[in-house]
Amino acid sequence: MRVLVIEDDDAIAEPLERGLAHEGFAVTRLALGGDALALIDRDTSFDVVLLDLGLPDMDGFSVCRQIRERSEIPVIVVSARGDEVDRVVGLELGADDYVVKPFGFRELVARIRAVARRSGADRSTDEETRVDLGHGLVIDNRSRRVTHDGEELALTRKEFDLLALLAEDPGATFTREVILERVWDPHWYGPTKTLDVHIAALRRKLGDPSIIETVRGVGFRLRGPS
Numbered sequence: 001m002r003v004l005v006i007e008d009d010d011a012i013a014e015p016l017e018r019g020l021a022h023e024g025f026a027v028t029r030l031a032l033g034g035d036a037l038a039l040i041d042r043d044t045s046f047d048v049v050l051l052d053l054g055l056p057d058m059d060g061f062s063v064c065r066q067i068r069e070r071s072e073i074p075v076i077v078v079s080a081r082g083d084e085v086d087r088v089v090g091l092e093l094g095a096d097d098y099v100v101k102p103f104g105f106r107e108l109v110a111r112i113r114a115v116a117r118r119s120g121a122d123r124s125t126d127e128e129t130r131v132d133l134g135h136g137l138v139i140d141n142r143s144r145r146v147t148h149d150g151e152e153l154a155l156t157r158k159e160f161d162l163l164a165l166l167a168e169d170p171g172a173t174f175t176r177e178v179i180l181e182r183v184w185d186p187h188w189y190g191p192t193k194t195l196d197v198h199i200a201a202l203r204r205k206l207g208d209p210s211i212i213e214t215v216r217g218v219g220f221r222l223r224g225p226s
Contacts, residue, residue: 001112004050006060019109060079067094078103097115104157104158110144162199176219176220
């Protein structure tokens with residue numbers, strides 16, 4: 001899917017671009033609302049627009065309204081303005097969803113896919129969204145369900161996001177920094193101990209602590225199928 005990111009803050013846009021590209025999205029990023037509108041006038045083949053409201057050249061609500069006047073491309077507002085009034089205004093102007101910063105990356109990806117499915121842009125198959133990791137462990141990214149030997153596990157949102165990230169490349173080591181950026185927030189300033197707590201809880205629920213391996217001083221990796 002093609003995603004247009006309209007965001008002027010490099011500290012947010014750059015890790016977002018990297019993460020979305022890793023998820024298989026084709027990402028175009030612009031910092032100005034005027035440039036984005038001009039691009040959409042020329043190219044309406046984007047599947048989803050991620051729109052920040054605090055743009056330097058024009059009000060994000062105006063950009064949202066003009067995008068909707070120009071095309072049917074789904075728009076997800078991604079903003080630090082989390083008041084109910086802002087959410088209502090954004091949705092009434094035609095936004096398909098509204099995500100408040102700071103946001104969890106995996107949640108944002110799930111929202112992108114949900115909006116794209118509703119618009120018919122998501123062409124993922126069931127086989128692409130289901131990951132069989134062996135050891136009786138199956139992850140369904142579309143329904144956000146994890147089963148172990150056929151029984152569904154009761155995972156929290158963060159536990160699912162953490163497992164889904166590690167499952168992107170079983171056997172590969174994900175650094176603590178990458179995990180915190182992708183599962184928590186690109187600007188995570190809380191204690192990194194929270195990652196260890198979630199890893200411990202996930203190991204208990206999976207029933208086999210060795211499935212998630214610790215790479216000392218680096219991060220964690222998911223043991224690949226036998």
